Amino acid sequence: MKVVQRFFRILAAGALLGLLCALPVRAETVLVTDSNQGIGLEFAKQFAARGWTVIATHRRSETPDTLAELQKQYPDTVKPERMDVTKKDEIAALAERLKGQPIDIILNNAALIRFADIRDREGNKGQLFGTLDYDHMDQFMHTNVAGPLMIAEEFRDNLIASQRKMIVTISSAAGMVTIAPRSADHYWYRITKAALNSAMRLLAVELADEGVTVVMFHPGGVQVESFGDNKMPGMVPPEEAIGKMMQTIDGLTIKDSGRFLQNDGKDQPW
Ligand SMILES: NC(=O)c1ccc[n+]([C@@H]2O[C@H](COP(=O)([O-])OP(=O)(O)OC[C@H]3O[C@@H](n4cnc5c(N)ncnc54)[C@H](OP(=O)(O)O)[C@@H]3O)[C@@H](O)[C@H]2O)c1
Numbered sequence: 363m364k365v366v367q368r369f370f371r372i373l374a375a376g377a378l379l380g381l382l383c384a385l386p387v388r389a390e391t392v393l394v395t396d397s398n399q400g401i402g403l404e405f406a407k408q409f410a411a412r413g414w415t416v417i418a419t420h421r422r423s424e425t426p427d428t429l430a431e432l433q434k435q436y437p438d439t440v441k442p443e444r445m446d447v448t449k450k451d452e453i454a455a456l457a458e459r460l461k462g463q464p465i466d467i468i469l470n471n472a473a474l475i476r477f478a479d480i481r482d483r484e485g486n487k488g489q490l491f492g493t494l495d496y497d498h499m500d501q502f503m504h505t506n507v508a509g510p511l512m513i514a515e516e517f518r519d520n521l522i523a524s525q526r527k528m529i530v531t532i533s534s535a536a537g538m539v540t541i542a543p544r545s546a547d548h549y550w551y552r553i554t555k556a557a558l559n560s561a562m563r564l565l566a567v568e569l570a571d572e573g574v575t576v577v578m579f580h581p582g583g584v585q586v587e588s589f590g591d592n593k594m595p596g597m598v599p600p601e602e603a604i605g606k607m608m609q610t611i612d613g614l615t616i617k618d619s620g621r622f623l624q625n626d627g628k629d630q631p632w
Contacts (some may be wrong), residue, residue, distance in 0.1 A: 371451075377542035389439070390526065391465050393417040395447055396472030400428035400586035401532060403467055403601035408608050410436045417460070421472075426427045439517065447472045447509030457516035464524035467515055467611070470531040474505040475551055476497040480592050481526075488550045514565055522572050530611060531562050533578040533622065540632050559622060559632065566620035576620045579607055580630045 385438040397406040397418040406418045410432060418429050418440055423470045425433075445456050477498070478485020488495030510531055514521075521527050536548060537555025559578055566576040581604075585597040603625050612625035 377571050386432070389417040389546055390467075391417065391463065391518065392467040392469055393419065393465050394469045394471055395419050395445065395509070396421065398422065398428050399534065400588060401584055401591075401604060401613065402469075402471040403428050403576055404604040405471065405608075406432060406440065406525065408604055410440050413439070413468075415439045416434075417465070418442045419445040419447075419456070419472075447506045447513065450512050453512050453516045455565045457520070460517075460520060460521070463520055465517060465532055466518040466524040466526035467528045468513060468521060470510040470513065470529070472505065472509060473532070473534075473551075473552075474502050475588070480589060487525055487550075489551065490547060494549060499550050499553075503557070505606075506551075506554035507561055510558065511561055511565075514569075516539075518569075518572075521574055527572070527574045528611070528614065529562070529574060529576045530563060531558065531576070531578045532581055533558055533562070535580040535630065538631055553586060563620055570616070570619060573616060575614055577614060577618055577620075578622045578630075579610075580622070580623045580624055581607060 392405075392409045392414055394402050394405050394409070394416065394615070396402045397416070398420040402418075403605065406429070411414050412478050416432075416436070416439060418432065420426050420429060420442065421444065421446075426443045427471040429440070433442055440479055443450050443456055443459075447453070476486050480486075483490070488498040510529075514529060514604060521529070528598040534551075534555045536552045537557075539556050539560050543552060562576050562578050565574075569576060583591065583594055583597040584600050584603045589597075606625040610623060610625065613627065624630045
């Protein structure tokens, strides 16, 4: 009798397993802001290689070559979309087009960093004391702080409909306020990254009841194209820094919400 019972139990377990395998596994979706170069492009590549649907946004009038190339490699899953993060109408228009589509991770990567080459003091004097350009300040605030907030407001329902429900924001150690900066430069960049952290901490509280995890990263020093030939000490290639952040993201839960992280998941000083 016991043998017969065991036989039927195994049969039932097999049937259940077969049923589960037959159910469509929903691929996860990430929206990466400004994924045409640098850190954003590397995130788009690594998520695409994992089989995720990647909504790869950019602010150019035409699809950038880098994203067209990635889309050629992953025609069914990489979806380049135009979205200037300072333009509420463009954010709302994309949200409208993606209405009802779950988005597991919103990855705020786009940022205004400087207007000229990193070593060009004259070109960047608008971010130096004595010659601070307050119109520039508005542009930095709009891009680095208002942008991610507008995106959270517009895509809130997509996030809540997803499994992961995560907002990952690429901030910077430049936004630290507990440790004095090594030099007094990049005023607007530093100030707006600190403000961005404050905005994300508010969102972590705001969206906690909806189960949304909100984290910030200092990605480390990443040698991206926009640095040109300027090689900074300690910089690592994008593949390495983004690979580490991908692993850290995999291990995050709602308990991590509100944290400011280094790429390996350790706490970054505020
Ligand atoms: N690289 C590092 O060492 C490092 C260190 C700390 C933090 N970060 C952060 O990492 C993120 C990515 O930076 P990155 O190093 O990869 O530099 P990047 O290559 O210069 O990327 C910044 C991107 O932001 C985009 N952007 C600027 N304004 C925008 C707007 N209004 N709408 C949409 N996109 C806009 C730029 O687009 P266009 O291509 O169209 O100009 C650019 O592609 C930033 O948040 C940055 O603060 C980087």
